[in-house]
Amino acid sequence: MPQAKGSGRKRPPPRRPPQRRPPRRRRRRVNGRRRLLALLILSLLAFLAISGRLVVLQVFDAGSLDQAAARQRLMVVDLPATRGRIFDRSLNDLALSVPARAIWADPHLVKDKQRTAARLARALGIRKKTLAERLASRGRFVYLARRLPKMRGDVVQRMNLPGVFVQGDVARRYPAGPVAAQVLGFVDVEGHGQAGIEQQYDGLLRGQAGKIQLERDPQGRAIPQGRRNLEPAVPGTDLVLTLDQHLQYVTEQALARAVGQHRAKAGSVVVMVPRTGEILAMANMPTFDPNRIAASKPEARKNRAIADMFEPGSTNKTITAAAALQHGIVTPRTETIVPDNIPLCPEKTFRDSHSHAPELMTFADIVAKSSNVGTIMAARDLGRDRLYKAELDFGYGRRSGVDLPGESPGILRPAQSWYCTDLGTNAIGQGVAVTVLQMASVYATVANNGVLRAPTLLRGTVDARGRVAKADRRPGRRVLSVRTARSLSRILEGVVKEGGTGTMAALEDWRVAGKTGTARKPDPNRRGYLPGAYVGSFIGFAPAERPAVVVAVVIDQPTRGYYGGSVAAPVFKEVTSAALRRLGVVPTLPAKAVR
C-alpha cells in the first residue's frame, strides 16, 4: 500500500531511478546483435575468401599446381635406346654399344677445385689443367669425362668428391679396331653417326628413347610400390653387312704392305661378289681406329674407295673393248697393224708406253699388252657417241648408289663437249675420273655376264623384336650381251698370261681375268699432270670361267715402282686368293690343284 506523504517516518534513501536498468539491457542486446552480425559477416567474408582461394586453387591454378605437385613427387628418368649393333656377314660384331660412365660436376658445389682436379686427373688419366679449366666453368653442369669404362667410373664414385657425380653413359666400341674403319664410320659424343654406315643408317641404328616416371621419397629415392609409368625405349635396329671381317682384315693387311713397300701416298681395295653386287671388303690406306677417333687424321678417315676420284688409265680400255665388241667393230681375233703412235688430232699424237715397230696384233693382244694406239684405233672406229654411251652405261659420271655417304659421282664430260682429243683420252682412261668402286662395278658387270648390279653393303636388318629382314636388292641392268661379256672375259684372261701386263696377278689354282692400269695424276692446281705421279691399278675377277669375286686394287702415287702390273697386281693376287679360299671355291686349274 502506498504511504501518505509527510508522515513522520524517516524517508528512505533515494533509490536509483528504476527506469535506468532497462536501457542498459537494451544496449547489451543491441551490442550482442551487432557482434553476431559482425561475426556473421566476418564468417561470410572468411568463407568467401576461402571459397575464392579454393576456386583459384582448384579451378584457375589447378593445372599448374598439379604439375608442380607432380614435379615435386614424381621424377622422370630418360631411358636411352641402345644403338643397334653392326655385324659382318657371319654375324661377327663390327660395332656395338657398351655401358660406360660419364663424370660431371657442379662447379658451385666443388670445394677445392685444384685438389679435385688433381685427384680426378690421376683417376681418369686426363690432364689436371684440362680438368681444372672445366671445373672453373660458371655453369652448374659440366662434363669432366664421357664414355669412360665402368671401372673408372666406379673409382670416381668411391672417391666421393663433393660436387662431382657419376652417371650412366654409353660408349660405341669397334672390337676389331681399324678393320673396315672407313666403311663403319664413327659416332659423336652424343652417339649420332658421323660417317660411313653409322651415318648412313643412323635412323635405323639409333632406336627410340623411352622414359620412366617414378614416385620418389623426400630423399629423392624411387618408391618401389609407388606410381610408375613406363615408356620403354625401343632399341635400334641391328645391321648385317655384306662385309666379311676376316677377308676385310686380310685385304687391309695386303694393302698396307703394298702401300708401305712402294712408299705410296694411299691405296684402296674393293672386293665384290659380281652376281649380287655385295661388297665383301673395302679397304683404304691410311686408316684409323674408330675407337680413338680424336687421335685420327681427317685424310685417314676418308673412304677413298668411294670419295676419291682417279683417272682409270688402261683399266678403262675394258670399256672401250666392250663397246667395240658389242657393236661388232672388232672380234678378239681381229688383226690390226699397230704402230707405236697415232696422230688423232692435228695437234695431238698418242703414243704407246714403249716405242716399237708397227706390229700385227689381234684385238685380244692389244688389250693384253695394253696398247694405247691399238685401243684408240678401235675407239676411232667406234666413234665418240658410242664410246660415251658405253661409259655412261657402265655407270661413269654418277653415283653407284652404294649405301655410304660421301660417294663421288666421278667426272664424265658429255660427248657434245668433247674436244678432238677426248676420244683418244677417254679410250685409254685419261680425261675421265672415276672411283675405285665404279671401276669394280665395271669389271663386276663383265664378270656377271653383262649385267650390272648396284654395289651394296647391307645384307639385312634385325629389328628390336628379333625380326630379320633381308635388304632390298635393286634389279640388275644389262649393259653387255652375254656373248660380249664372255668374249671380253677371255680377252682379259690374256692380260695375266705370259706376254700380258698383269702376270703378277695370276693365281696358281684359279684362272684370272683382269686389266692393269697406270695413269698419270692430274695436277690439282693447274692444267696438266703432276710430274712423276702415277696411279697404279689392277682390277679383275676369278675364277675367270665362273667369277665368284671381283677385286679392284688402286695404289695412289707409289714412289718405288708405279706400274699397275707391279704395284697393284700382287695385292690383287693375295686378296683374290684369300677371298676364293674364304668363299670355299674349288680350284679351277686341276693340274695344279690336285697333287
Place this chain on the structure above:
Amino acid sequence: MSTSTARAPRQAHRPQLQLPRLRAVAPISRVPRLPFLLLTIAAIVAGVFGLVALNVSVNQQSFRISELQRETRLAETRWTALQADVDRLKAPARIARAAKEARLAPAGRPRVVKWPGARGRDVASPGAASSPAAPGAGLARGDDDSGWTAGDPFPLKRYLAEP
C-alpha cells in the same frame, strides 16, 4: 491451529493413489562386457595387423621386383661388357698376333681330292678347301640361299625386347 484446520480438508480431498502391486522378479543377470571388449579389440588388432602384413607383403614384392630389375640390368650390362670382350678377343688382328706368337703358319694352298664317282661342285663345303680360319665360308656365297636367317642368332635381343 487455524493452519492445521486449513490443511485437513486438502488431505481429505487427496485422491487415493492406486499403487501398483509389487511383486518379486528374478534378479537381472548382467552380461560380462570384458570378453566382448577383448574380442572386439582382438578383431580390430587382427584386422590392422592383417592389413599391415598384407601391405608389407605387397611392398616386399615391390622391393623384390625392384631388386630383380636392378639385377637384370646389371646382368645385361655385364653381358654386353663380356660380349665386347669376346669380340675384342676374336678380332682378326689379335688372332693373327697370337698365332704368330705361337709360331703358327698361314694355311697353304688348298688341296682338293675328288673322290672317285663323286659329282663335282664348284664350291666346297665350308672348311673343306679353305683355311682353318674359314668358318662360315658357306655364308659368304653371296646370294640369299645362305641360310643366315636360320636358327635364332639373337636370343638375347629377343629377350630384351620383351616388356
